[in-house]
Amino acid sequence: MRSLRAMGFLCPRAGTLCSVTESRMVPPPRVSDMLAWIDGSVLPLRDARIPVNDHGFLYGDSVYETVRTFQGELFRLSDHFRRLRTTARGLRIPIEWSDSQLAGWVEELRGHLPVGEHYIRLLVTRGPGEFSYAPDPSQKPTLMILGGPFQATAREVLEKGLVAVTVGIPRSVPNPRNPGLKTGNLLNSRLAYFEAIERGADEALLLTRSGHLAEGSSSNLFLILPGEVLATPSIESEILEGVTRTVLLKLAREVGLEVREEELSAECLVQAEEAFLSSTSRSVAPLRSIDGRELGCPGPVTRRLMDGFIRLAGGL
Numbered sequence: 001m002r003s004l005r006a007m008g009f010l011c012p013r014a015g016t017l018c019s020v021t022e023s024r025m026v027p028p029p030r031v032s033d034m035l036a037w038i039d040g041s042v043l044p045l046r047d048a049r050i051p052v053n054d055h056g057f058l059y060g061d062s063v064y065e066t067v068r069t070f071q072g073e074l075f076r077l078s079d080h081f082r083r084l085r086t087t088a089r090g091l092r093i094p095i096e097w098s099d100s101q102l103a104g105w106v107e108e109l110r111g112h113l114p115v116g117e118h119y120i121r122l123l124v125t126r127g128p129g130e131f132s133y134a135p136d137p138s139q140k141p142t143l144m145i146l147g148g149p150f151q152a153t154a155r156e157v158l159e160k161g162l163v164a165v166t167v168g169i170p171r172s173v174p175n176p177r178n179p180g181l182k183t184g185n186l187l188n189s190r191l192a193y194f195e196a197i198e199r200g201a202d203e204a205l206l207l208t209r210s211g212h213l214a215e216g217s218s219s220n221l222f223l224i225l226p227g228e229v230l231a232t233p234s235i236e237s238e239i240l241e242g243v244t245r246t247v248l249l250k251l252a253r254e255v256g257l258e259v260r261e262e263e264l265s266a267e268c269l270v271q272a273e274e275a276f277l278s279s280t281s282r283s284v285a286p287l288r289s290i291d292g293r294e295l296g297c298p299g300p301v302t303r304r305l306m307d308g309f310i311r312l313a314g315g316l
């Protein structure tokens, strides 16, 4: 894995190179191993091009989804399509392709990838246009499907747990776009992640504008509070409604856990006995500390949910 240090991230504050740790987060595939499907052609990702006047590039005017396979099957593809459409509607990007067309193109791309688990990113931008915010009915969205081999994190690494820190960058800025939309505007999350790695952590925990817990830079947050209560910020708490989060909440209820989806104060972090993050690429990732406070890792409840997830999805 290429270290973040080798990537030479610039420190947002000082404009100097950040001192960062090797990330324990699951790395997406290397660009050199990825392929792109654009307009019916499959080509190496590094040869893929979009026009500079694509509004996805000019204005961050794009939506995306990340999907992965377990044992060769795409996990919850229709949930990802649904969220892609919800986000596109929120941005008023017309998506004229049907789910079965999208699924067919994903399979076409996967047919060119080596056999094994796959990472797929669907990306729809508003498309090339004028340097103007004015709506242009003739503008055609661009669809890109990017894919590569997916390498799951080893169970031993997951079991050691990740380190998370709360950061000062809020999940949403005043007059926010809806944080529930999975758009190409990821700057708050990216800056929050930079801050976390500068502080030697693996993931940043962002708060809402009112100081409540929201989520990780690219993950949802779960806490286990005393009495085996599974608590997670509600979808009103400026979070993305993660596909993995939904799966885990259902699982938790099925195994009889008390589940609380509500506005959570930052003090809950101090009461938590266990905590974990969820996302497509990390499934269930236990946290071993938050802001330097050690947690049971993985504690008994997290372990039950990890095992339940493995039974459901076929892996972690």
Ligand SMILES: Cc1ncc(COP(=O)(O)O)c(C=O)c1O
Pocket: 066, 189, 215, 216, 217, 218, 219, 220, 239, 240, 241, 242, 243, 244, 245, 278, 279, 280, 281
């Ligand atoms: C901000 C944010 N929250 C949560 C998630 C987890 O969502 P999912 O489980 O659908 O991957 C992601 C995934 O990228 C994310 O970017």
